[in-house]
Amino acid sequence: MTQVQNPAQTVLSQDDLKTLVGQAALQYVVPGEIVGVGTGSTVNKFIDALASMKDQIKGAVSSSVASTARLQALGITVFDCNEVAELSVYIDGADEIDPHGYLIKGGGAALTREKIVAAQSRQFVCIADDSKLVQALGKFPVPVEVIPMAVKRVTRQFAAMGATAVLRFKDGAPLVTDNGQHILDVTGLQIADPLAFESQVNQWPGVVTVGVFAFQKAQVCLLGTASGVKTLTF
Numbered sequence: 001m002t003q004v005q006n007p008a009q010t011v012l013s014q015d016d017l018k019t020l021v022g023q024a025a026l027q028y029v030v031p032g033e034i035v036g037v038g039t040g041s042t043v044n045k046f047i048d049a050l051a052s053m054k055d056q057i058k059g060a061v062s063s064s065v066a067s068t069a070r071l072q073a074l075g076i077t078v079f080d081c082n083e084v085a086e087l088s089v090y091i092d093g094a095d096e097i098d099p100h101g102y103l104i105k106g107g108g109a110a111l112t113r114e115k116i117v118a119a120q121s122r123q124f125v126c127i128a129d130d131s132k133l134v135q136a137l138g139k140f141p142v143p144v145e146v147i148p149m150a151v152k153r154v155t156r157q158f159a160a161m162g163a164t165a166v167l168r169f170k171d172g173a174p175l176v177t178d179n180g181q182h183i184l185d186v187t188g189l190q191i192a193d194p195l196a197f198e199s200q201v202n203q204w205p206g207v208v209t210v211g212v213f214a215f216q217k218a219q220v221c222l223l224g225t226a227s228g229v230k231t232l233t234f
């Protein structure tokens with residue numbers, strides 16, 4: 001584990017920690033290449049920092065409509081995922097990070113495209129404040145993107161394993177993702193084996209993506225702490 005100190009020992013807000021890790025992630029961006037970009041408030045800090053490198057990179061592949069809009073507003077070219085065979089690095093946040101680099105993601109409802117871009121990248125660098133580091137995944141409700149006609153069926157399948165799935169709403173209606181699907185937020189899960197859990201839920205008809213990233217885990221995590229940025233490698 002390496003650590004960048006906060007020499008003045010100033011009190012850092014959660015927003016400051018996100019800014020710190022967003023800037024620290026620039027060291028993983030390869031000049032002349034296309035970078036994979038995630039979604040969320042921490043990634044927004046990375047996108048803002050990336051603007052300083054926009055003339056050194058070819059552009060980005062984005063994981064959401066929101067990130068695409070932010071990248072383009074800063075003058076960064078956004079490529080379609082199908083135009084790019086492989087990315088050297090994918091930078092994204094997380095809702096939970098365990099000691100193996102397994103993640104829960106999808107708090108921002110972008111999990112499907114995030115998993116696709118992560119799978120297309122040689123290295124996943126996760127950026128987060130230290131509140132996201134946990135011993136075991138599952139306190140944060142696991143987002144699962146589901147085709148609308150399967151919502152009730154998948155809800156019953158989670159109930160059969162003793163968990164509770166709740167349909168996510170936005171502005172008084174079921175949230176519709178960038179892919180036209182819904183999100184179930186699942187609590188009461190025991191995720192002893194994230195790889196097995198991801199495999200199992202992936203097989204249920206109607207499930208598009210489960211927000212446990214075990215097959216697409218992080219290789220590096222830049223964690224914002226009161227004393228600076230800690231680098232964890234998995």
Ligand SMILES: O=C(CO)[C@H](O)[C@H](O)COP(=O)(O)O
Nearest residue numbers: 040041042093106107108110
């Ligand atoms: O998975 C995500 C979006 O689908 C985000 O990366 C995750 O929710 C963390 O977001 P934030 O940086 O705002 O805490």
